[in-house]
Each structure stands twice: as structure tokens, then as C-alpha cells.
Amino acid sequence: MxxxxxxxxxxxxxxxxxxxxxxxxxxxxxxxxxxxxxxxMQLVGLVRSASEGLVLSDQLENRPILRPGELLxxxxxxxxxxxxxxxxxxxxxLRGFNLDHGTDFATSVDGxxxxxxxxxxxQGYTDLNFLIPELVDTISYRKGxxxxxxxxxxxxxxAHIAYRSRLDAPFALLAAGENGYYRTVLGASPxxxxxxLLVAGEYFHNDGPWREPQGYRKLGGLxxxxxxxxxxxxxxAAMGYDGExxxxxxxxxxxxxxxxxxxxxxxxxxxxxxxxxxxxxGEGWWQVGDGRLSATAYGxxxxxxxxxxxxxxxxxxxxxxxxxxEQRQYYGGTLGYEMPAPVFGRKGTxxxxxxxxxxxxxxxxxxxTKERVRHATVREDDVEQMSYGLxxxxxxxxxxxxxxxxxxxxxxxxxxxxSSLPENSGxxxxxxxxxxxxxxxxxxxxxxxxxxxxxGFHSNDARGTTITVDPTDGITPAxxxxxxxxxxGYEVGLRTAIIxxxxxxxxxxxxxxxxxxxxxxxxxxxxPSRASEREGLEIGVFYTPFDWxxxxxxxAWTRARYTESDPAGDRIPNAxxxxxxxxxxxxxxxxxxxxxxxxxxxxxPLIEDNSARSNSTLVVNLEAGYHVTPSFSVVATVFxxxxxxxxxxxxxxxxxxxSESAPVADYHFHPVEPRTxxxxxxxxx
Numbered sequence: 001m002x003x004x005x006x007x008x009x010x011x012x013x014x015x016x017x018x019x020x021x022x023x024x025x026x027x028x029x030x031x032x033x034x035x036x037x038x039x040x041m042q043l044v045g046l047v048r049s050a051s052e053g054l055v056l057s058d059q060l061e062n063r064p065i066l067r068p069g070e071l072l073x074x075x076x077x078x079x080x081x082x083x084x085x086x087x088x089x090x091x092x093x094l095r096g097f098n099l100d101h102g103t104d105f106a107t108s109v110d111g112x113x114x115x116x117x118x119x120x121x122x123q124g125y126t127d128l129n130f131l132i133p134e135l136v137d138t139i140s141y142r143k144g145x146x147x148x149x150x151x152x153x154x155x156x157x158x159a160h161i162a163y164r165s166r167l168d169a170p171f172a173l174l175a176a177g178e179n180g181y182y183r184t185v186l187g188a189s190p191x192x193x194x195x196x197l198l199v200a201g202e203y204f205h206n207d208g209p210w211r212e213p214q215g216y217r218k219l220g221g222l223x224x225x226x227x228x229x230x231x232x233x234x235x236x237a238a239m240g241y242d243g244e245x246x247x248x249x250x251x252x253x254x255x256x257x258x259x260x261x262x263x264x265x266x267x268x269x270x271x272x273x274x275x276x277x278x279x280x281x282g283e284g285w286w287q288v289g290d291g292r293l294s295a296t297a298y299g300x301x302x303x304x305x306x307x308x309x310x311x312x313x314x315x316x317x318x319x320x321x322x323x324x325x326e327q328r329q330y331y332g333g334t335l336g337y338e339m340p341a342p343v344f345g346r347k348g349t350x351x352x353x354x355x356x357x358x359x360x361x362x363x364x365x366x367x368x369t370k371e372r373v374r375h376a377t378v379r380e381d382d383v384e385q386m387s388y389g390l391x392x393x394x395x396x397x398x399x400x401x402x403x404x405x406x407x408x409x410x411x412x413x414x415x416x417x418x419s420s421l422p423e424n425s426g427x428x429x430x431x432x433x434x435x436x437x438x439x440x441x442x443x444x445x446x447x448x449x450x451x452x453x454x455x456g457f458h459s460n461d462a463r464g465t466t467i468t469v470d471p472t473d474g475i476t477p478a479x480x481x482x483x484x485x486x487x488x489g490y491e492v493g494l495r496t497a498i499i500x501x502x503x504x505x506x507x508x509x510x511x512x513x514x515x516x517x518x519x520x521x522x523x524x525x526x527x528p529s530r531a532s533e534r535e536g537l538e539i540g541v542f543y544t545p546f547d548w549x550x551x552x553x554x555x556a557w558t559r560a561r562y563t564e565s566d567p568a569g570d571r572i573p574n575a576x577x578x579x580x581x582x583x584x585x586x587x588x589x590x591x592x593x594x595x596x597x598x599x600x601x602x603x604x605p606l607i608e609d610n611s612a613r614s615n616s617t618l619v620v621n622l623e624a625g626y627h628v629t630p631s632f633s634v635v636a637t638v639f640x641x642x643x644x645x646x647x648x649x650x651x652x653x654x655x656x657x658x659s660e661s662a663p664v665a666d667y668h669f670h671p672v673e674p675r676t677x678x679x680x681x682x683x684x685x
Contacts, residue, residue: 048405048438049452050493050507051076051143051157051538057164059550060136062585062595064621064637066673068131072107072159075141076505076540077556077579079601081648083670085247086206086216087273088306089127091649093601095143095156095511096534096560098574102126104458104487106150106158110224110237111283111296111334113357115153118383118415118462120304120324120364124153127304130220130241130277132202134173134185137164144509145456145489146436148391148407149336151355155456155487155513165189165226165235166196169631169684177678180207180215188685195227208248209673211265214272216245231292234284244274249310252655253667260659263645263671267657268309268321270371275304291339299331307372311655314663318370320656322378326364332357341394348396359385364463366471379471380420383462387413393436401444407436407454413483415462421474426466430483432457447496450507456487481515488512503542510535516562516572530564532572550585562608569608574651578602591627594635596620606652612667614650618642619672631684636677643675 047053055074065071069090070080079093092099099105103124107114109131119125142150143157150158170188175181187200201221207213219242226235248266255261281298309321334355341350361383368376393407412431419425436454465483470476493507516529536558543551560575582598599619606612620642625635647669654663 047495048440049142049144049146049450049491050495050505051491051509053141053505055139055141057137059585060133060139062587062593062623062625063583064595064597064623064639065133066621066639066676067129068133069128071131071133071136071139071161072128073581073599074139075143075157075159076554076581077143077538078105078157079576079579079599081670083649083651084249084308085214085245085272086208087129087214087218087243087245087275088247089121089125089129092126093574093576093579095509095536095556096558096572096575096577097156098572098576098604099124099156102153104153104156106152106154107161108159109161109239110163110281111160112279112281112298112300113332116302116328116330117152117359117385117459118361118364120326120366121306123461124458125304127275127277129218129243129275130239131161132185132200132220132222134171134187135163135198135200135222136161138162144452144454144491145434145487145511146407146438146452146454146491148393148409148434148436149351149353150456151389151391151409151411152387153458155458155489155511163222163224163237164198165224165228166198171682171684173680173682175678175680178676179209180205180213181676181678182206183680192225193227195225198222198224198226209264209676210248211262212246212248212269214245214247216243218243231287232285234282236282237280239277239279239281241277242274243276244272246270246272247308248670249308250649250651250668250670252312252657252664253669254664255657264674267312268319271307271309271321272372273304273306275302275306277302288337289339291337294336294338295333297333299329301329303327307369310668311653311663313658313660314654314656316656318368318375321369321371323367323369323372323374324365325367326361328359328361328364330357330359343394343396346396346398348394350392350394352392353390355389355391357387359383361385377420379424379463381424381463382418384416385413385462387411387459401442403440405436405438405440407438409434409436411457411484413459415465415483417462417466419463419466419471421469421471423469423474424463424467424471428462428465428480428483430465432484432486445496446498447494450491450493450495452489452491452493454489456489457484458487459484486514501544504540506537506539508535508537512563530562530566532560532562534558534560534575548586548588552581552583554579554581556580566608569610571605571608571610573606573608574604574614574649576601576604592625593627593633594622594624596622604650606650606667612652614667615647617646617648617672618644619646620644632682634679634681636679639676639678640672640674644672646672648672 081091089101101122115124141159166189173185175183183204185202189196189198204218206216224237279300283296285294306324311320336353338351341348365380366378367374389411391409395405397403416427434455439451442448464481467478489511491509495505511534513532539555541553556579560572562570580600585595587593602616603613623637627633650669656663
């Protein structure tokens with residue numbers, strides 16, 4: 001691939017049809033034979049919407065990130081924050097969704113789904129702390145419900161992260177910074193037989209700015225062996241991650257205003273957690289007949305032990321601390337086949353596939369604790385969840401200016417719950433059919449136009465599908481929920497390269513969701529909610545004024561409302577209404593390099609009647625580096641350059657401090673970390 005062309009993929013353009021056609025993560029091998037010219041638009045026929053794209057490692061290298069999960073902010077309009085200790089999964093916001101920790105955004109790494117159904121803390125929990133950013137090769141993303149290959153948790157969109165198969169050279173990275181931050185990464189990819197063995201490891205420690213140091217420690221590693229060539233190949237991989245931390249949860253505004261608590265302080269200093277994630281996986285691809293067969297398989301061992309306290313002391317005797325605990329193994333795979341399928345002499349491609357996943361969770365539990373010691377069990381469940389999905393999509397080029405993609409997906413789910421409360425034990429089944437349609441018009445004047453419609457869904461927590469009594473008292477009746485929640489989305493958009501050196505993508509979208517229902521891990525029960533609708537406008541710009549400068553900008557506006565009448569109001573709490581980002585990446589021939597990011601997300605309603613709202617947040621990050629020699633470089637990164645006293649997230653609910661006699665409705669927030677400086681040195685051998 002020509003070095004002066006890679007930037008074209010930055011705002012919704014893909015150069016890897018098989019990555020999007022078969023639903024598997026893109027790899028660098030798929031790019032080698034593609035030539036894209038700055039002067040000619042040769043991406044026609046490779047994407048299905050204006051909000052689809054692929055980001056290469058070149059764009060990630062000079063991107064300052066505070067946490068690994070922030071890599072997902074390459075998805076235009078997506079915001080990644082944190083409301084507790086850094087070892088916990090991030091909060092994600094996209095298209096008017098407070099995705100909590102991943103409910104409506106599907107994520108995978110090297111073909112392994114990361115979202116965890118029936119998780120101890122949140123449905124679709126997506127913890128990306130195991131990522132080693134230096135190893136990421138590509139991130140392919142698509143927003144909306146229009147893709148047959150995307151199943152559970154993809155109502156708002158999906159992202160597939162692919163690790164490298166080899167390194168340019170072995171390397172060692174050493175980094176240090178304020179607040180007890182230090183990090184070491186080692187990596188190499190020697191030739192081994194007919195393939196490459198990628199070996200990498202990471203050790204990380206960070207106390208953060210918190211008055212109670214979080215002492216976040218993580219240890220991670222990757223082994224990956226890849227053999228590729230002549231249209232076929234395979235890879236096998238093993239990943240491991242362990243993390244533990246003490247956390248500072250969100251704090252009540254009233255205590256900070258009164259001077260009783262520092263912004264970076266805490267009410268309960270004994271909260272925190274630990275987790276691990278170990279996986280083995282394999283993928284292969286072969287030419288079979290006129291088509292391409294691809295397959296992935298994986299097995300994951302995962303555990304989470306999370307201690308939290310968000311309301312402090314409503315229980316005046318023991319306090320409100322609780323523990324969410326789970327141990328699970330999950331297994332699955334994907335089998336896909338892509339083949340030519342012309343219609344009436346018109347060029348066409350048929351993609352079909354089968355996806356299977358089985359989760360064995362023993363147990364998933366909620367306990368009441370005091371200073372991390374259990375004193376009561378709210379519920380303790382053993383859960384088995386099985387799902388499989390069949391999909392097919394047919395892409396036909398009817399004319400030079402018109403193309404369609406018709407897709408259909410079928411999903412079947414089975415839930416089996418054995419609860420500590422026998423009344424909440426049982427099993428449930430559900431299935432859903434999801435049709436998809438895309439129409440692509442053009443190009444005219446280097447501009448393509450897209451019309452998309454499709455159905456998607458997310459699954460509800462298995463425990464909610466069999467619940468009959470509230471586990472907090474074991475008496476109050478509770479209604480089981482529908483296992484699968486339908487989403488229906490529409491989108492029109494365009495992408496253009498009519499202006500030299502500038503690429504633009506814009507889309508106008510609408511999404512209906514049957515229910516905002518979620519299982520609330522903090523209470524062990526299902527929180528009822530209503531049907532909703534979201535609509536918005538997104539604009540993405542990618543500009544290269546010089547061959548050593550890349551500028552990207554994204555704007556997103558969203559309107560989110562409940563559609564069923566209720567005296568409480570029609571606003572959806574934490575539905576961020578506006579998001580903007582501006583970034584620059586510099587790679588000069590004189591050995592200087594660097595990057596800058598400005599991220600803004602606007603106010604959001606915190607309760608249904610809109611009487612309580614969060615403030616906007618603006619964060620500026622800078623990075624500058626220098627290649628001292630071809631094999632040795634240093635880089636300095638400054639996070640929150642303006643030292644803004646903004647918040648990563650804000651909630652509005654009732655809590656009670658030890659000094660108070662009754663619960664008080666108040667704002668609770670987790671602050672953006674203050675200005676922080678980190679320095680790293682990398683040596684290549």
C-alpha cells in the first residue's frame with residue numbers, strides 16, 4: 001500500500017472489503033494489495049454507510065490517550081469517560097446513549113467479543129483495560145443497525161479492534177509520570193518457521209490524583225503466531241490480563257461545596273476491585289472455490305470482584321457498600337463465507353455466516369459489605385446463556401451509480417438461571433429476525449450518497465428474564481422482562497472527496513428502541529423504563545494540508561426522548577446532546593512528531609423532567625516527541641493542558657452522608673483528572 005495514501009480511511013472509508021463483508025476484524029494483510037490514490041476516489045463499493053470507517057495504526061501512534069479504552073474515541077461522536085477506579089470498565093456515550101459500560105455498542109478484539117451479558121455490574125460490560133495500545137493495528141467501526149454481521153449489543157454501533165501480526169522491530173518502552181505512574185512494555189516478533197511469533201508484555205502502575213491513591217496495577221501479555229500467504233493463512237493467540245485497584249467513586253457536590261470533601265476525595269475509602277481476563281483464540285482464512293472461507297474460535301476465562309458505594313450511609317448501621325462478583329468462562333466462534341453472486345448479469349457478492357456463543361457464569365452475585373467484608377447476600381445466581389446467529393447479505397451493483405445491500409439476520413437465545421432465591425430460578429427463550437437494507441447512489445463529483453434502514457437488538461440480563469420477586473426483600477412481586485429488545489434504525493448520509501486534500505462524511509439518523517429496560521446490578525433487580533427514540537446529525541472532516549500533517553474534526557448533535565407519556569418527563573438521563581472533537585497528528589521528516597486532541601461533550605439531562613442537568617466538559621491533550629536516533633525516541637504527553645475543573649460524568653440521585661439524618665437529592669460527579677505530565681522513551685532493537 002502506498003505510504004502517501006493511508007490517510008483516506010480516517011473518516012468512514014474502508015479499504016478492506018472482507019473485513020466489513022465477513023464481519024471479522026480487519027488485518028494489515030488485507031491491505032497490502034490495495035492502492036488508493038489521493039487524486040482518485042477508489043473506495044467506491046467498499047462501505048455501506050457514511051458512518052462506517054477504518055482507522056490504521058499510523059493514526060493511533062500520535063494520539064494522546066489517558067486510558068486504553070479511549071482508543072474507541074476514534075469512532076466519531078463516541079466519548080469515553082470513567083466514574084470510578086481506572087481498573088473498572090469505562091463509561092461510553094454515543095448517539096444519545098449512555099451506554100453505561102457497553103450495552104448498545106458491540107466491541108471485539110482479534111475476533112473475541114468483549115461485551116459481557118449478564119455481568120455483575122452492567123449488561124454488556126466492556127472492559128478494554130487489557131488492551132496494549134502499541135500492538136493495535138486497526139480499528140474498524142460502523143454505527144447503526146444496518147449490518148447483518150452485527151448481532152447483540154450493536155444498536156448504536158460496533159467496533160472491531162485487530163492486533164498486529166508482526167512488529168517492524170523489537171522494542172522496549174519505559175514511561176513515568178506524576179501520581180505514581182510508571183509503565184513498561186516489551187515486544188518482539190521473531191520469524192518462527194513459516195510465520196511470525198508476536199510476543200509482548202506490559203506492567204502498569206498508577207495512583208492517580210485521588211486523595212486515596214488507587215494503586216492501580218495491571219499485568220498483561222500477548223502471544224500470537226501468524227502464518228499468511230497466497231490467499232490463505234491462520235493465527236493463534238493467547239492473551240492474559242490481571243488488574244487490581246482501590247477506587248474513588250463519584251462524590252456528592254454538597255460535600256465539596258461545604259468544604260467537607262475534596263474534589264478528588266472520597267466518602268468511602270475502602271472501595272475498589274480486581275479482575276482478570278485470560279483468552280485463547282484462533283482464526284483462519286482460505287480460498288474455497290470462487291469464494292473466501294473465514295473462521296474464528298475463542299475461549300475466555302474472566303472474573304470481576306467490584307466493591308462500590310454510591311449512596312454512602314442510607315443504611316445507618318452497616319453503610320451502603322456492596323460487592324458485585326462474577327466468575328465466568330465463555331466460548332464461541334464465527335464461520336463466514338463470501339462468494340460472487342451476480343444477479344441478471346450484474347456483479348454481486350453474497351456473505352453468509354454463523355455465530356455461536358456460550359456463557360457459563362458461576363456465580364454472578366450481589367453482596368452487601370462493610371469495609372469489604374460481606375454481611376448479607378442479596379442474590380447469588382448460576383447462569384448459562386447460549387446464543388447463535390445466522391446472517392446473510394447480498395451486495396449487488398445494479399449500475400455505475402446504484403448499488404444495494406440486502407441483509408437478513410436470525411438470532412436465538414436461551415437463558416437458564418439457578419438463583420439463591422428459588423422463586424427467581426427458571427429458563428427463558430427468545431428469538432428475533434433482523435432485516436437490513438442499504439442503497440448507495442453515485443459517485444457524482446467524487447460524492448456518494450447512502451440510505452440505510454435496519455433492525456438491531458440487545459439482550460437483557462438473564463436474571464431479569466426469570467425474576468418473579470424483588471431480591472432485596474424476597475417478597476415484592478417483580479415482572480420478568482423480554483429477553484431481547486428490538487431497535488429500528490434509519491440513516492441518510494454522504495461522503496465526498498470533492499475538495500482536494502479533504503474528506504467529509506455526514507449523516508442524519510433516527511433510532512427507535514422498544515425499551516430502555518436494563519438489569520440494575522447495584523440492586524439485583526430490573527429497573528422498568530419506556531420505549532424511546534433518538535435522532536441526530538453527525539459530521540466528520542479529515543484534512544491533510546501537508547503530507548506530514550493530518551487534521552480531523554467531528555461534530556455530533558443528538559435529540560433523545562422517551563416516546564411513552566409519563567408525568568416524570570420524557571428526557572433520557574445522561575443522554576449527551578452534543579459532542580465535538582478536533583485532532584492533529586504531525587510526523588515531520590526532521591524527526592519531530594506529535595499530536596493534539598480537543599474533546600468536548602455538552603450538557604445532558606440527569607432526570608426525566610430536565611430540571612437537573614450536567615455541565616459541559618472540555619479537555620485538551622498534547623503530545624510531542626523526537627526521534628533521537630532511528631531506533632530511539634522520547635515523547636512527552638500533557639493531559640488536561642488547561643487544567644479544567646470539569647467532570648468525566650455527573651449523576652443526580654439521593655444519597656446520605658454519615659452526618660445527615662435523611663437521604664438528600666444531589667449532583668454526584670467524578671472529576672476529570674487535573675493537568676498531568678508523562679514522559680516515555682522507546683528503544684527499537
